[in-house]
Each structure stands twice: as structure tokens, then as C-alpha cells.
Amino acid sequence: MTDYTFKILVIGPAAVGKSSLIRRFVDNEFSFQYKFTIGVDFMTKNIVNNLNKNIRLTIWDIGGQDRFKILLRSFYDGAHGAIVVFDLSRPFTYSKMKDWISNMYKIMQKRIPIVILGNKLDLVSEIGETIDRNDPYKYAEKERYFYLETSAKTGENVDIAFTEITHRILDKNY
Ligand code: GDP
Ligand code: MG
Numbered sequence: 001m002t003d004y005t006f007k008i009l010v011i012g013p014a015a016v017g018k019s020s021l022i023r024r025f026v027d028n029e030f031s032f033q034y035k036f037t038i039g040v041d042f043m044t045k046n047i048v049n050n051l052n053k054n055i056r057l058t059i060w061d062i063g064g065q066d067r068f069k070i071l072l073r074s075f076y077d078g079a080h081g082a083i084v085v086f087d088l089s090r091p092f093t094y095s096k097m098k099d100w101i102s103n104m105y106k107i108m109q110k111r112i113p114i115v116i117l118g119n120k121l122d123l124v125s126e127i128g129e130t131i132d133r134n135d136p137y138k139y140a141e142k143e144r145y146f147y148l149e150t151s152a153k154t155g156e157n158v159d160i161a162f163t164e165i166t167h168r169i170l171d172k173n174y
Contacts, residue, residue, distance in 0.1 A: 006169055082114050
């Protein structure tokens with residue numbers, strides 16, 4: 001029996017690892033092969049939270065390409081929460097991620113819980129830091145979002161990201 005069903009969006013610039021994070025969370029798999037997300041895709045995963053509630057997450061993935069912007073309105077419709085992703089190895093994706101948030105609010109006309117992910121944490125040890133890594137924490141605190149560094153490759157913090165967005169939706173904490 002399902003107690004709640006939540007629609008979770010995963011948004012952000014192209015190639016930051018949105019589809020990989022979903023795949024890691026849902027199937028516990030990862031691949032380096034870059035599979036362009038065409039249009040909109042979604043996957044479902046059932047979880048049990050700390051209060052023993054059965055929660056069905058429908059996780060919506062969208063291609064980052066501009067030509068799919070036309071689909072955005074129905075994509076955002078009825079969403080309970082959003083996971084907004086940037087790539088720790090490519091600094092321009094950090095500012096672009098903020099544009100995705102403001103654009104989402106423009107379309108939705110209301111606030112929903114947001115978890116921001118700085119993904120590809122595993123690359124930071126190889127290439128060094130490309131942004132001030134304190135900055136996203138400060139930004140998230142100011143805006144009352146939650147920020148986590150993740151790696152779809154190693155799986156670090158991926159489950160926590162989806163647990164956190166679920167808690168925030170249930171707690172109406174946004
Ligand atoms: P999307 O366009 O945001 O859906 O990005 P994808 O999930 O398709 O990932 C883009 C590329 O980055 C692919 O080649 C992935 O294998 C790679 N990738 C995704 N997440 C990670 C990660 O955490 N670490 C590393 N090293 N590569 C990643
Ligand atoms: Mg994708």
C-alpha cells in the first residue's frame with residue numbers, strides 16, 4: 001500500500017549527471033556512456049521512511065537542451081520537490097543551475113522544496129577545486145535549500161539526496 005506519491009524533478013544543465021544520479025538511486029548502476037536524454041523520462045522507486053510510511057517517488061528527468069523547453073510547463077506541473085544538479089568539475093554549470101531554479105519558479109509560481117547537488121565529487125580529487133566549495137553551502141543556507149556534494153559514480157550521498165527531498169516535502173519545510 002502506498003501512503004504518499006511524490007513527483008520529484010531532477011533539473012539542471014546538460015551532462016551534469018542528472019540521469020546518472022537517477023540510475024544510481026533507482027538501479028544502483030553507473031556507466032560512463034553518455035546517453036542523451038531525449039525529451040522527458042521518468043522512473044519510479046518505492047521507499048519506506050523513518051515513520052514506516054510507504055512512499056512512491058516518481059522521478060522526472062528532462063533533457064537539458066533548449067529545444068525541449070516547450071515541454072517544461074507540463075514537466076513542472078504538480079511537482080512536489082526538485083533536485084537541482086550542477087557539475088563540480090565545470091564551474092559554469094554552478095551559475096546555470098541558479099537560472100534553472102529561477103526559471104522553474106517563474107513557470108510554477110510557487111515555492112517547492114529544493115535539494116541542490118554538486119555532482120561528480122569523485123573528479124575533484126583528480127582535477128582540484130574549480131569553485132569555492134563553501135559557496136554552494138552559503139547560497140543554499142541563504143535560500144533555505146539543502147546542499148550536498150554527490151557522486152553518481154561512487155554513489156556517495158545519492159540516497160541521502162532523495163531521502164532529504166522526501167523529508168522536506170513531508171515536513172513542508174521550504
Ligand atoms: P545529464 O545530461 O545531466 O543527464 O548527465 P548524464 O547523467 O548523462 O551524465 C553525463 C556524463 O557524466 C556521462 O558520461 C556520465 O557517465 C558522467 N557522470 C555522471 N555523473 C558522474 C559522476 O558523479 N562522476 C563522474 N566521474 N562522471 C559522471
Ligand atoms: Mg540526461
